[in-house]
Amino acid sequence: ETGVTQTPRHLVMGMTNKKSLKCEQHLGHNAMYWYKQSAKKPLELMFVYSLEERVENNSVPSRFSPECPNSSHLFLHLHTLQPEDSALYLCASSQEVAGPSSYNEQFFGPGTRLTVL
Amino acid sequence: GQNIDQPTEMTATEGAIVQINCTYQTSGFNGLFWYQQHAGEAPTFLSYNVLDGLEEKGRFSSFLSRSKGYSYLLLKELQMKDSASYLCAYMTTDSWGKLQFGAGTQVVVTP
Numbered sequence: 001e002t003g004v005t006q007t008p009r010h011l012v013m014g015m016t017n018k019k020s021l022k023c024e025q026h027l028g029h030n031a032m033y034w035y036k037q038s039a040k041k042p043l044e045l046m047f048v049y050s051l052e053e054r055v056e057n058n059s060v061p062s063r064f065s066p067e068c069p070n071s072s073h074l075f076l077h078l079h080t081l082q083p084e085d086s087a088l089y090l091c092a093s094s095q096e097v098a099g100p101s102s103y104n105e106q107f108f109g110p111g112t113r114l115t116v117l
Numbered sequence: 118g119q120n121i122d123q124p125t126e127m128t129a130t131e132g133a134i135v136q137i138n139c140t141y142q143t144s145g146f147n148g149l150f151w152y153q154q155h156a157g158e159a160p161t162f163l164s165y166n167v168l169d170g171l172e173e174k175g176r177f178s179s180f181l182s183r184s185k186g187y188s189y190l191l192l193k194e195l196q197m198k199d200s201a202s203y204l205c206a207y208m209t210t211d212s213w214g215k216l217q218f219g220a221g222t223q224v225v226v227t228p
Contacts, residue, residue: 004159042121043160043204043218056215090159105150106216108159 002026004109006091012115013081021076021112023091031097032074033106034066037088049074050097081116088113121219123205128225129195137190137203137222145210151179151190152204154221160204163190192224200226 004025013019025032034046048056049068063085065077074091088111094104121141129135141149148167152160166172166181166188178191192199202221209215 040125040220042220043206043216045215048215105162105165108152108161110157110159113157 004091004093004107006089006109006112008112009110010113010115012117013078014117015081015083017081018077018079020078021089021091021114023074023076023109025072025074025091025093025107025109027093027095027107029093029095029107030071031094031104032068032071033092033094034074034076035090035092035108037090037111039087043090047076048097055097078114081114083116086114086116121205121207121217123203123219123222125220126223126225128227130227131195131197133195135192135195135224137192137205137224139188139190139205139219141186141188141205141207141217141219143186143207143209143217146183147208147210149179149181149188150204150206150208150216151177151188152206154202154204156201163203195226197226197228200224 007022030051032049036044045058046060047066052068063080067075090111091109092106094106096104123139127135150165151163153163154160164179166179169181169183171180176193181188202223204221205219206216
């Protein structure tokens with residue numbers, strides 16, 4: 001496997017279910033991100049991890065719970081979701097968490113298309 | 118506040134040129150990215166501008182004017198495979214460099 005992979009690619013769940021999204025990066029990067037992409041809306045940053053520590057939680061409801069056990073893996077645990085949470089969830093990674101005088105290209109995974117019934 | 122705008126959709130003919138404009142407003146700016154996203158696929162990096170001017174990369178060029186809060190992506194010699202959504206995003210000067218995305222411009226290339 002190369003780049004950033006995500007599983008599953010598609011997920012349908014009921015509002016009372018608990019499921020997890022998985023992301024793995026094979027690039028040796030130190031930073032990982034979760035984004036939500038809804039139809040016709042901008043990508044919304046949800047969480048940022050740098051060296052397995054969460055550095056940003058962008059006012060995301062507690063029904064989304066991230067986990068970063070190591071710098072290569074990132075999970076998004078889902079429970080009691082709402083229909084409006086249906087979206088494409090994208091994972092990304094970058095070499096570092098960019099500072100004010102540098103940039104870091106983010107590499108995206110293919111996403112998980114989530115449908116909440 | 119943090120705002121970024123780009124057109125929703127543009128249509129052009131194969132072989133033609135299309136220019137996608139992006140305007141932004143932010144109190145802290147640390148560069149502008151363009152990504153390409155085909156339907157059902159991951160966004161892929163196209164370009165990065167942090168200084169004013171034009172960056173050319175093959176058929177694609179990107180321009181930035183920081184004083185005007187304006188960028189454009191120029192696609193030349195359009196091919197059918199260029200039909201995709203093009204995402205404009207700026208990086209902030211937060212301690213860890215947050216990317217703020219526009220909603221994307223859907224480019225449709227017709228024969």
